[in-house]
Amino acid sequence: MSDRVIRSGNDAGNANIGSANCAYCSVGGLVGRSATEIMLDVYSVSGELKPSGSANDGSLGFAKLYAKLFNKAWDDTKTLEFQVEGIVAYLNRKGCTVKRIGGPKPSELLRKPVLAKAANDLDEGALFLVLTGDEDVDGWGITTLAHWTIGQKQNGKAVFYDYQLKISDDSVRKYITGRCGKTFTETGMTDYPVIAWGKELDDDDGRGMLLVVSK
Numbered sequence: 001m002s003d004r005v006i007r008s009g010n011d012a013g014n015a016n017i018g019s020a021n022c023a024y025c026s027v028g029g030l031v032g033r034s035a036t037e038i039m040l041d042v043y044s045v046s047g048e049l050k051p052s053g054s055a056n057d058g059s060l061g062f063a064k065l066y067a068k069l070f071n072k073a074w075d076d077t078k079t080l081e082f083q084v085e086g087i088v089a090y091l092n093r094k095g096c097t098v099k100r101i102g103g104p105k106p107s108e109l110l111r112k113p114v115l116a117k118a119a120n121d122l123d124e125g126a127l128f129l130v131l132t133g134d135e136d137v138d139g140w141g142i143t144t145l146a147h148w149t150i151g152q153k154q155n156g157k158a159v160f161y162d163y164q165l166k167i168s169d170d171s172v173r174k175y176i177t178g179r180c181g182k183t184f185t186e187t188g189m190t191d192y193p194v195i196a197w198g199k200e201l202d203d204d205d206g207r208g209m210l211l212v213v214s215k
Contacts, residue, residue, distance in 0.1 A: 008025055008026075008028035008029035008032070008033070008034060008035065008150075008163045008166070009025065009028075009034060009035065009163055009166035009167075009168055010025050010035055010163060010164045010165070010166055010167045010168065010172070011034045011035055011036050011168045011169070012035060012036060012053075012167075012169065012172055013036075013169050013171075013172065014052075014053030014172070015053075015171070015172050015175040015176065016053045016054065016057045017039075017051055017053045017057050017058050018164075018167060018169065018172040018175075018176060019057070019175075019176060019179075020057040020058060020059040021035045021039060021057075021058060021059075021164060022147050022148040022149070022162075022164040022196065023059075023061075023062055023083065023087060023148040024036070024038040024039045024042070024058070024061070025148075025162075025163040025164045025166075026129050026130075026148040026149055026150040026163060026164075027087060027090065027091070027129070027148075028163065029150040029161060029163050030091070030096070030127060030129070030150060030213055031094055035163070035164075039051065039058050039061055042061040042062060042065050042086075042090060043058075043061055043064075045065060045068070045069075045090075045093075046061070046064045046065040046067075046068040046069075047068060048061070048064050048068075060079060060083075061086075062082075062083045062084075062086030062087045062090065063079050063080075063082035063083040063086050064082075064086070065086040065089065065090060066082045066083070066085040066086035066089055067082060067086075069086075069089050070085075070089070080104045080131075080141070080142060080146060081104045081105065083104075084103070084104045084131065084209075084211070087129065087211065088100075088211065091211075091213055094215075095215055096213050096214065096215045097213070097214050097215065098211050098212070098213050099211070099212040099213075099214075100209065100210070100211060100212075101118045101209060101210040101211075101212060102114075102115070102118070102208065102209030102210060103209055104131065104141065104142070104209060105141060106135070106139050106140060106141035108209065109135065109141060109142065109207035109208065109209060110207065110208055110209060110210075111206070111207060112193065112201050112202070112203055112206040112207075112208070113203075115130075115132075115193055115201075115206075115207075115208040115209070115210070116158070116192065116193060118210055119151055119153070119158035119160075119193070119210060120153070120157055120158045122153045122158065122212060123153060124153050124154075124156070125152065125153060125154075126152065126153045126212055126214075127150070127151070127152050127212070127213050127214070128150070128151050128152070128210045128211060128212045128213060129148060129149070129150055129151075129210070129211040129213065130148065130149045130150070130151055130160065130193055130208055130209075130210055130211075131146065131147070131148055131208055131209050131210075131211075132145075132146070132147050132148075132149070132193050132194065132195050132201050132206065132207070132208040133145045133146040133147060133195060133206075133207060133208070134195070134202055134205040134206060134207070135205055135206075135207045136205060141207070142207055145195040145196060147194070147195045147196045149161060149162045149163075149164075149188075149193070149194060150163065157191060158191070159189060159190075159191060160188075160189070160190050160191070160192065160193055160194060161188060161189050162188030162189075162190075162194055162198060163188070164188070164196070165184035165188035165197070165198060166184075166188070167184070176197075180197045182197070182198070184197070184198060193206070193208055
């Protein structure tokens with residue numbers, strides 16, 4: 001799997017989906033498939049209607065998958081927890097082993113320095129998914145800016161890739177660039193964890209967790 005970390009991208013043809021597909025972009029980097037392929041696969045398994053980009057931007061796909069696979073009643077207050085479980089279940093179905101470091105619940109989330117250290121302490125070549133966001137009120141968990149990226153321990157340090165920034169559709173790129181007021185690199189590669197659109201995770205409010213993935 002270690003050679004697949006560069007094989008993904010944001011190929012959404014709709015700006016709403018392209019703004020909300022970070023989890024698909026990141027999982028795609030692990031299994032060597034595009035974000036749209038992952039999204040359609042997830043919705044096919046869950047039996048949910050394919051996202052249209054208007055009322056449904058696809059952001060709940062992994063959460064819906066978890067509810068379907070494990071017969072869980074839907075709970076709007078636990079969408080992030082359901083999403084994490086859905087990603088783990090999806091990767092397990094693809095033959096991957098997933099180790100959690102931290103978790104999505106408020107008591108499990110890691111502060112930025114702890115998150116970065118955990119990533120840098122991984123074995124050389126280790127691949128991982130990163131969930132980040134802001135905990136605006138202590139004890140509430142991630143309340144804003146939830147975002148997924150992929151990372152790998154390379155040459156002794158953790159490197160983070162944001163494949164949501166690797167936008168292939170010109171109209172989607174124009175929309176997102178205009179909204180954010182900046183252009184993006186092809187991989188969004190950094191040596192620190194980020195939230196959406198390449199912004200560094202906040203030192204004070206930033207929280208996160210890791211899913212270390214192997215096959």
